[in-house]
Amino acid sequence: MKRYSAFAIAREGFRAHKGWDRAWTAPEPRKNYDVIIVGAGGHGLATAYYLGRNFGITNVAILEKGWLGGGNTGRNTTIIRSNYLQDPSAAIYEKARSLYETLSQDLNYNVMFSPRGLIMLAQTHHEVRGYQRTAHANKLQGVDTEWISPTRVKELCPIIELKGPRYPVLGGLYQERGGTARHDAVAWGYARACSAMGMDIIQNCEVTGIRTEAGRVRGVSTTKGEIDCQKLGIVVAGHSGVLAQMAGFRLPIESVALQALVSEPIKPCMDVVVMANTVHGYMSQSDKGEMVIGGGADGFNNYTQRGSFHHIEETVRSLIETFPMVSRLKMLRQWGGIVDMTGDRSPILSKTPVDNIFINCGWGTGGFKAIPGSGWGFAELMATGESALCEAFSLDRFRAGRFIDESVAAGVAH
């Protein structure tokens, strides 16, 4: 792999940019791998990358039924934060956020991490108490957040309307180190680094079955033939239930559509991310100038990547109250992704009832922010059989009643 640098750009500039390599190779699958990861989204690619980097496991294939990063990695609102309430969540999301800070350097690929700051608005007295509690919890967890006054909110985000009328801004939970990153670049950067380590990223290769023998995984059947493996990692977000069914176990997960939308591009007007959870809307401005707006999730099972349009209407209607200028914007496009929701709104990074099959799912409405931490922990779990980051997120927590209840702290429309 040729390193990207200012020098490389200058060098290529003198020879009509003909010397660039493909960022990743497009091999046909071999018969056998040590590890197969199903799903070449952010979490799958990050898992493969840390398997190679931290544990030297590079005989790895990453299988993707569509194109790389084309699922929820390409459909989110790119927000990165770690202001969670429960200790296990704070640990894994903060690990992810801290890895994001140096990810461009680690991967030699610009993921455009922008720690522009993030405010979660408190618009009811219940939220005021909730977020103050989170701010205290974050202090104990070593996560850098603070409770800020309405005046400070207005300073940070001048386009906001504090007075309501329905939901006045009473303060906010501010994470100065939160922000956004370029979602596609995160997938592309990990893919390039995986490919450089000799891993095979195989796109347009759908897994159609999982072969097991005596309670242990042997390999997978795919649209490109049979492939054997020692260990299998399932990292497929909304389709986790489908893969789990192939392996013969059920998950505490339901798949629903979550939507987002962007406006036409406008001049810079907002350099923080603002989440208004009471009214179910969150907004940031992309580098292109579009206002990126997160909407609500449907309440019914759905695999179509299309949500119900009334959620868009609700989201925009409620945002107009807090950001009156939104009423003058034209919306450019809207899309949906299939998210895997667990009962306690926390992810599952776990061994499964089948030996050597591991599952990383249940990130629900907020997986993008966790990609590096999720990959870091899940790679450790797959390589060594245990991981302090993943321990609390095991599949058996539902039977044991050890929930990691983030229904409130996850902070999006559920």
Place this chain on the structure above:
Amino acid sequence: MLILTCPYCGVAADETELTPGGEAHLTREAPGSDDAAFEAYLFQRENPKGVHFERWRHSYGCGKWFHAARCTQTLQVYGTYPAQTSAPPQAICDKISGARPGWSWRLFG
């Protein structure tokens, strides 16, 4: 917009008039059941990519709970029926079998 016909009042209701209630025909486990059965009842779901039997409440109408058979892959609705049953009615199963030969209810026994 998802439109379901309420089997009680006959209104073809928009989804904004309805409240989704999750998977239908779950066996309610009582105290004394084993942990695995109780976990399955509370948390584990079929979550099929295909035919899904689910509960809905006609919240802004007659207020009653009913069941619907719907495909999560195409959003096709195969029919709705009253909630006082522990299995999908034969007429609806036949309709689904016509549309999806080889289909069977419950992926997990």
